[in-house]
Amino acid sequence: QVQLVESGGGVVQPGRSLRLSCAASGFTFNNYVMHWVRQAPGKGLEWVALISYDGSNKFYADSVKGRFTISRDNPENTVSLQMNSLEPDDTGVYFCARGSGVSGWDPFDRWGQGTLVTVSS
Amino acid sequence: EIVMTQSPATLSVSPGERATLSCRASQSVSTKLAWYQQKPGQAPRLLIYGASTRATGIPARFSGSGSGTEFTLTISSLQSEDFTFYYCQQYNNWPPYTFGQGTKLEIK
Numbered sequence: 001q002v003q004l005v006e007s008g009g010g011v012v013q014p015g016r017s018l019r020l021s022c023a024a025s026g027f028t029f030n031n032y033v034m035h036w037v038r039q040a041p042g043k044g045l046e047w048v049a050l051i052s053y054d055g056s057n058k059f060y061a062d063s064v065k066g067r068f069t070i071s072r073d074n075p076e077n078t079v080s081l082q083m084n085s086l087e088p089d090d091t092g093v094y095f096c097a098r099g100s101g102v103s104g105w106d107p108f109d110r111w112g113q114g115t116l117v118t119v120s121s
Numbered sequence: 122e123i124v125m126t127q128s129p130a131t132l133s134v135s136p137g138e139r140a141t142l143s144c145r146a147s148q149s150v151s152t153k154l155a156w157y158q159q160k161p162g163q164a165p166r167l168l169i170y171g172a173s174t175r176a177t178g179i180p181a182r183f184s185g186s187g188s189g190t191e192f193t194l195t196i197s198s199l200q201s202e203d204f205t206f207y208y209c210q211q212y213n214n215w216p217p218y219t220f221g222q223g224t225k226l227e228i229k
Contacts, residue, residue, distance in 0.1 A: 037165075044208060045210075045223075046220070047220070050218075059215070059216040095164055097165075105153060105212055105213065107167055107210070107212055108165075111164035111165055112164060113164055
């Protein structure tokens with residue numbers, strides 16, 4: 001069955017860095033767009049970043065552009081999010097999610113359980 | 122950026138009754154509109170995509186309608202497990218993908 005398992009969350013000071021990973025299994029990973037979505041405590045969902053099926057195209061929310069970098073390793077079935085210059089507003093649960101196809105014009109049909117990032121001094 | 126607005130923020134309905142949740146887009150998203158259900162402490166789950174197509178394994182009591190800028194999620198005959206949070210999302214004009222702020226469906 002399809003599984004997405006995030007890791008790498010934790011408590012970090014403002015201005016520091018953190019790297020999240022998402023391990024995928026149960027499907028042909030390199031056939032799908034992958035996303036990161038976050039949720040601040042008690043708030044709604046915010047899309048963070050997209051990477052195309054082959055890693056050639058990447059898109060970011062304005063709130064993280066220039067600070068976060070999404071990447072993927074297709075042979076290892078993983079997608080990562082390198083987060084630099086972290087700010088308190090980056091605090092929240094980070095989900096990796098699968099786009100349901102190879103294009104970006106698809107809903108997010110599978111989600112991981114999320115990993116909590118807390119940015120605080 | 123397309124702004125998605127959900128109403129109401131909180132909806133109180135009795136078990137066994139029908140719930141109607143609304144989502145409005147600031148400009149047309151055609152039918153590239155999805156609905157997600159999220160229970161506290163869990164990941165979102167895709168319910169509806171293409172405005173009206175149920176995702177795999179979603180019960181028939183969930184239905185979606187609309188196109189352009191106005192969308193509706195209807196849950197007929199509410200079950201206890203349906204009382205939670207619902208989000209709409211557009212995936213027509215991106216980046217960014219945008220979500221509504223959510224509707225909390227609570228027991229009346």
